[in-house]
Amino acid sequence: MFFILFLVISFFLFNLNQVVAQEVPKAEYSPDEFIVKYKPGQSAQRLKLFVSERQKKARNFVNRMLIFLGDVKTKLINQKTPEEKWLRFESVYKTLGITGEISLSVGFTSPADQYVVKTDARLDILKVIAEYKKLPEVEYAEPNYIYGTFNLP
Amino acid sequence: MPNPIIYMGHLICRNKIIWLFFLFFLILAPGLVQAQATSNQYIDDSVIVKYKESPVLLETKAKERSNREASLFGKLQNVGDNIALSISGNTAPEQQLQQIDNISAQVGAEKVDATDEIGHDVFVLDTDGKKSVNEVVNFLNSQSQVEYAEPNYIYSLLATPNDTHYSKMWALTKIKAPDGWDQTTGSKSIIAAVLDSGIEQTHEDLKDNITVAKDFTGCGMTDSVGHGTHTAGTVGAVGNNGKGVTGINWTVGIMALKVGCSGKDISLATVTSAINYAVDNGARVMNMSFGGSGSSQAMADAIKNAVNKNVVVVVAAGNSSGNNADSLYPASDPNVITVSATGPQDELARYSSYGTSVDISAPGGNPVSGSSSCTDTTCIASTWPGGRYNLLTGTSMAAPHVAGLAALILSKNPGLTSTQVRQIIESSAVDLGTSGKDIKFGAGRIDVKAALDLVTAGGTLPPLPTSSALPSPTRPQPTSIGDSDAILKVLPSQINTLKKSFVVGVDIDPGSNQILSTDMRINYDPDYLDIVGIDEGNYFPSLPRKVWDSTKGIIYIAGIVEKPKDYKTGSGTVATIRVNARKTGTTKLTIICKPNETAQDSNITKDSVNAEDIINCSKNVDSVINIDGLTPVPTIDSSKDRGDYDDDGTITYNDFVKWKDDFVQTLSRLRYFESWRKIYFSINKAL
Numbered sequence: 001m002f003f004i005l006f007l008v009i010s011f012f013l014f015n016l017n018q019v020v021a022q023e024v025p026k027a028e029y030s031p032d033e034f035i036v037k038y039k040p041g042q043s044a045q046r047l048k049l050f051v052s053e054r055q056k057k058a059r060n061f062v063n064r065m066l067i068f069l070g071d072v073k074t075k076l077i078n079q080k081t082p083e084e085k086w087l088r089f090e091s092v093y094k095t096l097g098i099t100g101e102i103s104l105s106v107g108f109t110s111p112a113d114q115y116v117v118k119t120d121a122r123l124d125i126l127k128v129i130a131e132y133k134k135l136p137e138v139e140y141a142e143p144n145y146i147y148g149t150f151n152l153p
Numbered sequence: 154m155p156n157p158i159i160y161m162g163h164l165i166c167r168n169k170i171i172w173l174f175f176l177f178f179l180i181l182a183p184g185l186v187q188a189q190a191t192s193n194q195y196i197d198d199s200v201i202v203k204y205k206e207s208p209v210l211l212e213t214k215a216k217e218r219s220n221r222e223a224s225l226f227g228k229l230q231n232v233g234d235n236i237a238l239s240i241s242g243n244t245a246p247e248q249q250l251q252q253i254d255n256i257s258a259q260v261g262a263e264k265v266d267a268t269d270e271i272g273h274d275v276f277v278l279d280t281d282g283k284k285s286v287n288e289v290v291n292f293l294n295s296q297s298q299v300e301y302a303e304p305n306y307i308y309s310l311l312a313t314p315n316d317t318h319y320s321k322m323w324a325l326t327k328i329k330a331p332d333g334w335d336q337t338t339g340s341k342s343i344i345a346a347v348l349d350s351g352i353e354q355t356h357e358d359l360k361d362n363i364t365v366a367k368d369f370t371g372c373g374m375t376d377s378v379g380h381g382t383h384t385a386g387t388v389g390a391v392g393n394n395g396k397g398v399t400g401i402n403w404t405v406g407i408m409a410l411k412v413g414c415s416g417k418d419i420s421l422a423t424v425t426s427a428i429n430y431a432v433d434n435g436a437r438v439m440n441m442s443f444g445g446s447g448s449s450q451a452m453a454d455a456i457k458n459a460v461n462k463n464v465v466v467v468v469a470a471g472n473s474s475g476n477n478a479d480s481l482y483p484a485s486d487p488n489v490i491t492v493s494a495t496g497p498q499d500e501l502a503r504y505s506s507y508g509t510s511v512d513i514s515a516p517g518g519n520p521v522s523g524s525s526s527c528t529d530t531t532c533i534a535s536t537w538p539g540g541r542y543n544l545l546t547g548t549s550m551a552a553p554h555v556a557g558l559a560a561l562i563l564s565k566n567p568g569l570t571s572t573q574v575r576q577i578i579e580s581s582a583v584d585l586g587t588s589g590k591d592i593k594f595g596a597g598r599i600d601v602k603a604a605l606d607l608v609t610a611g612g613t614l615p616p617l618p619t620s621s622a623l624p625s626p627t628r629p630q631p632t633s634i635g636d637s638d639a640i641l642k643v644l645p646s647q648i649n650t651l652k653k654s655f656v657v658g659v660d661i662d663p664g665s666n667q668i669l670s671t672d673m674r675i676n677y678d679p680d681y682l683d684i685v686g687i688d689e690g691n692y693f694p695s696l697p698r699k700v701w702d703s704t705k706g707i708i709y710i711a712g713i714v715e716k717p718k719d720y721k722t723g724s725g726t727v728a729t730i731r732v733n734a735r736k737t738g739t740t741k742l743t744i745i746c747k748p749n750e751t752a753q754d755s756n757i758t759k760d761s762v763n764a765e766d767i768i769n770c771s772k773n774v775d776s777v778i779n780i781d782g783l784t785p786v787p788t789i790d791s792s793k794d795r796g797d798y799d800d801d802g803t804i805t806y807n808d809f810v811k812w813k814d815d816f817v818q819t820l821s822r823l824r825y826f827e828s829w830r831k832i833y834f835s836i837n838k839a840l
Contacts, residue, residue, distance in 0.1 A: 024477045024506075027446035035421055035451045104425045104451070111429070111454045116422035145447025145482075147424070149350065149380045149416040150469040151547035152504055152523040 029143035032121035034129050035104070038113040042137040044089050044101065051086045088135070096131055097122040116144060195304035198282035200260075200289050203300040207274040208253045208265045214246035253298050260289045275342055277305060314393040314403065316358075318542055321529040322398060323497055324516035328554060330401055333561065333601035338392060339402030340564035345388050345438040345556060346431035346464075348424060349381030350416040352409035353538045356382060358390045358397040364406035367430065369423040372414040379538050380416045383545050384442050385409060386536030387553035388560065397542050398534055401557030401601070402564070408436050412443075419443050421452060428455040432462050437563050440556035441468040441483060442549035448482040460488045463571045465563075467492060467556040469548035471506035476592060478508035485510045490559075490575055493594060494518070494551035497530060499585055501593050505548055511595040512575075513582055517551030518544075558599055565608045577607045813837070 038044070057063040071081050080088070092098070097120040104114040119128055125143060133141045218234070221227025238245055244252075254264055261281030280289055286304045293302035313319075313331055325331065344364060352359065353376050354366050363385075368374045376382045385407050392403025410427040413419035424441070431439055432455075439459060456466055470493040471481040478484045484491045484506070493511045494502040496519025501507065503519060518532035527544040535550075537543035559574050569577070581604040582597035590596050813836060 024471075024473045024480050025446055029447060030420060030422075033420075033422060035425070035449070037451060037454070104422060104455075105429055111458050114425060114451055114454070140450050142421075142449055142451060143447065145421040145445060145449055146417075147413075147419040147421070147443045147445035147447070147482075149378075149413070149419070149443045149547075150472050150549040150552075151380055151383070151416075151442070151545050152472060153525070 025148070027143075028146040029125065030146065031125055032119050033144040034117055034119075034125055034132070034141055035144055036101070036115050036117050036132065036141040037111075037139045038115070038137050039139050040113060043113050043115065044137070045103075047082060047086050047089065047137070051082050054082060085137070089137075092132065092135060096128045098128075098132075113139075117141075195286055197286060198280050199305040200278050200280065200286060200293065200302055201275060201305050202278050202293055202302045203275045204253060204265075204298055205274075205300050206249060206298070208250060208276070211246045211250045211253070215250055218246065249298065252296075256293065256296050256298065260284065260292065274300075314399045315395050316390075316392060316397055316399045317395065318398045318534050321534045321544075323530060324518075324533055324554065325399070325401070327497070327499070327516055328401075328558075328599050329602040333605045334403070336605045337561060337565045339389065339400075339405045339561055340567075341404050341406050343402075343438070343560045343563045343567065344406040344408050344434070344436045345402070345440065345560045346408040346410055346427075346436040347381060347385045347388060347553070347556075348410045348412050348427050348431070348439065348441050349376075349384055349443070350378045350413050351376035351381045351411040352385050352407070353382045353536070353540075354409070356386075356536050356538070356540055358394070358536050358542075359385060359407070361391050361394075362389045362400070362402075362405055362407050363409060365408040365434065366411075367409070367427075368411040369427050369430075370411055370414050372411075374409070374411055376411075376538050377414065378416040379543065380442070380545075380549065381409065381411065382538050383533075383535045383543060384440060384549060384553040387533065387550060388438075388440060388557040390536050398536060401554060402560050405557075405560050405564070408434065416443075421447065421449050425449075425451050425455045428452070428459055428466075432459045432464055436464055437567070438556050438559045439464055439466045440553050441466070441489075442547075442552045444469065444471055444481045444484050446480065446482070448485065452483060453486055453488075456483065456486055456488050460571050465556070465559040465571045465574045466490065467552050467559065469552040470494070470508075470511050472504045472547050472549075473506045474504045475506065476508050478506040478510045480508075481506060484508075490555055490578065491595070492517075492548060492552045492555050494546075494548045495585070495594070495598055499583075499598055501586070502546070502548075502551075504546075505551075507593045509592055511592060513555055513579060513596050514585065514594040514598050515551040515554035516598075517548050517554075518546030520546055555599055558601055558604060561601065562604055562608055565605060569608070577604050581607055 038046075054067060058067055074081050099118050099120055101115040101117040104116055105112050117132070119125065129141045129143060132138060218231055221231055235245065257263065257265055257278065260278065261283055262278040265276050265278070278289075278293075280286075284292075290302045290304055293299045314334075319325075341362070341364070351368070351374050352363065352366060354360060354363055354374065359382070366374050386398055386400060389400035389402040389405035389407050390398045392399035408431060410431060412423040412427050428439065459466055466486075466489040468483045468486070468489045468491055470478040470484045470491050473481070478491060478493070483489055485508075490512045491510045493507050493514040494505040494517025495514045496502050496516070500519065501514070502517050505514075505517065516533065518527065520526045520528065520531040524532065524545050524547070527546055529544070532544035532546045533550040534542060534544050555578065558578060562574050562577055563569060578599060579596040581600050582595075583600050583603075584597040585594040587593075816836070
């Protein structure tokens with residue numbers, strides 16, 4: 001009785017295997033790159049420009065006072081100044097081994113603030129992504145997936 | 154009805170003249186048919202011309218310049234313009250226009266105007282027929298103002314192409330392409346982007362249809378695996394040229410974008426850049442015959458943007474034979490047309506993935522096993538590197554049939570939106586499998602003839618069957634956009650000492666109308682120049698700028714120009730800054746490029762532009778814009794996050810207003826303090 005049941009079950013399993021002939025390929029991704037989308041206008045490169053503009057502006061006394069007051073205001077509402085934010089980026093770059101980033105928006109009408117970030121591959125890229133996502137400027141980050149063409153060999 | 158041969162024999166006996174006629178036809182008729190098929194037919198007194206710069210646009214520009222002469226400032230501007238033009242080696246719009254008119258006069262045509270425009274900068278010239286079409290075409294092609302000229306071919310007479318491998322292309326007969334070709338065989342002005350392993354640009358059956366080839370991988374444009382050359386051939390191998398195969402489009406503008414070197418290394422980053430590039434460079438159709446398990450938000454964003462900009466995106470379902478298309482990407486993206494593969498008997502190919510994502514099916518071949526077991530009757534024939542042709546199978550081969558059909562539909566009516574094209578393809582398909590839309594075939598197998606029958610040439614669409622399964626039609630994007638290019642030039646001799654920050658501002662005066670949106674982008678070739686500290690390719694939504702309910706405003710772009718690390722010796726234009734604005738109403742929107750004027754907003758430091766970086770506004774485009782039926786949208790100030798660096802980082806009047814609001818909010822939580830409320834009202838009054 002049990003033997004027959006066993007036969008029936010194994011036949012059923014065998015059949016199931018036959019139906020699922022080919023598995024979907026495993027997700028592959030680049031070990032030293034990932035994709036990031038910053039919140040509108042908050043990319044690292046934009047911040048860097050902003051900081052350098054502020055430094056240039058600070059040469060003028062009136063501007064320096066305005067920036068100082070602005071910083072006081074920023075502190076009061078418990079926010080970070082652009083310089084602090086840039087420092088935070090720099091330290092994250094150092095700890096995660098990020099070497100540079102390139103914009104994916106090649107032109108005029110494409111979605112902005114998408115970048116491919118390159119790392120020195122010292123750390124596991126999934127961990128790097130998880131860490132990078134914690135930055136408040138980041139909208140989302142994901143592995144640089146690898147795809148293949150759909151022709152049969 | 155007697156047997157025709159006996160009947161003929163009867164005639165032969167009866168009448169010698171008819172017998173002679175019969176003989177005559179027997180000898181000459183095949184020759185006649187041949188002659189009709191090989192020699193291209195065209196209208197004798199008409200040619201198609203694409204100008205490098207549209208005469209219509211030139212006329213607007215010239216008019217604007219002459220209008221400007223009235224004021225002193227305008228006069229100065231024109232003088233500045235002329236200097237800029239002479240530096241860049243360009244001619245003034247009036248002169249260019251004059252040259253174009255001269256060309257028209259020499260071929261006996263009337264002055265070109267907007268009514269002759271049949272495509273983007275493409276015009277039809279009606280000549281006096283004194284010179285032969287070939288002479289006219291050769292003459293036009295030798296002119297510097299002309300990008301290309303070609304005879305006004307008559308295609309409707311040639312529904313069956315004479316390509317040598319045409320008899321092997323069972324898929325085209327299956328999808329009723331020959332019946333559709335009576336209506337259109339495609340147009341060079343419809344650009345179909347093929348994101349793939351590259352393309353053989355010199356292939357005899359492709360080269361005439363390739364308009365753009367761009368490599369995103371760094372390993373060169375050469376197609377070392379053949380996949381890209383094959384899919385591109387299905388979309389648009391040159392048809393009726395007596396050689397090789399024919400595409401679904403005999404003529405089309407193929408934009409070959411290389412996103413992978415081996416075909417198995419297509420990375421998300423290159424694909425996203427390529428999609429963005431295609432959208433930016435006027436593609437109307439996009440084919441992606443690849444995929445994998447990594448579902449991506451970045452690609453989804455790029456695809457969504459493409460579909461919103463009226464690009465039809467077609468992808469292959471996958472070759473994992475089973476109900477698994479939903480776990481493959483981009484097949485599972487909601488905005489793409491996902492294609493499963495069918496075989497010669499309209500059966501689902503044994504390898505094809507399927508699932509709820511499948512929208513449509515098309516022939517992809519169905520051999521016993523892989524491509525190695527292909528025969529003429531089971532696989533898809535198309536172009537192959539080395540000037541050769543090859544048979545392949547896969548959903549990769551099915552997708553370009555649909556992409557090709559989309560381009561064909563658009564060639565009949567370029568005014569259709571991406572959603573309309575999708576609806577036409579789906580509603581005209583031959584239903585296969587379970588009745589209605591199913592997971593194996595989607596809406597069914599494509600039918601070129603039925604699809605083109607649904608398209609009204611150049612006009613509006615007949616009402617389409619409404620179905621809850623179909624996405625609701627989206628509003629067509631307002632296309633009337635005023636563009637202005639500012640060109641930033643750095644001479645090679647200056648590159649070593651270069652480290653300059655720059656600001657380019659643009660003054661916009663919309664008259665009494667409201668500006669809906671503005672946008673500025675910068676493009677440059679990193680081989681010759683590096684621009685740091687700028688959000689390259691980004692608009693500046695958060696930079697403080699003028700409120701657009703006023704009638705005037707300035708937008709600007711800033712950055713630091715540097716020598717790139719791996720600088721290549723070369724010359725030429727290094728950066729183009731593009732400006733764009735949308736507005737309401739029907740009056741003229743003038744975008745004036747004023748690179749030499751200091752940006753008026755004190756929040757941006759203006760380093761004066763000097764001889765080292767000649768900022769040259771060589772294209773002073775003043776476009777007449779008509780956007781009707783648009784409700785003005787109030788500009789949302791995105792810099793509301795206090796203390797954020799997208800604010801200007803200093804104290805402004807707005808800060809006080811924000812603090813007041815904060816204060817009021819806090820007070821409202823303490824409502825029981827009646828006295829606080831009094832204070833709040835008094836503060837509110839004071840401000």
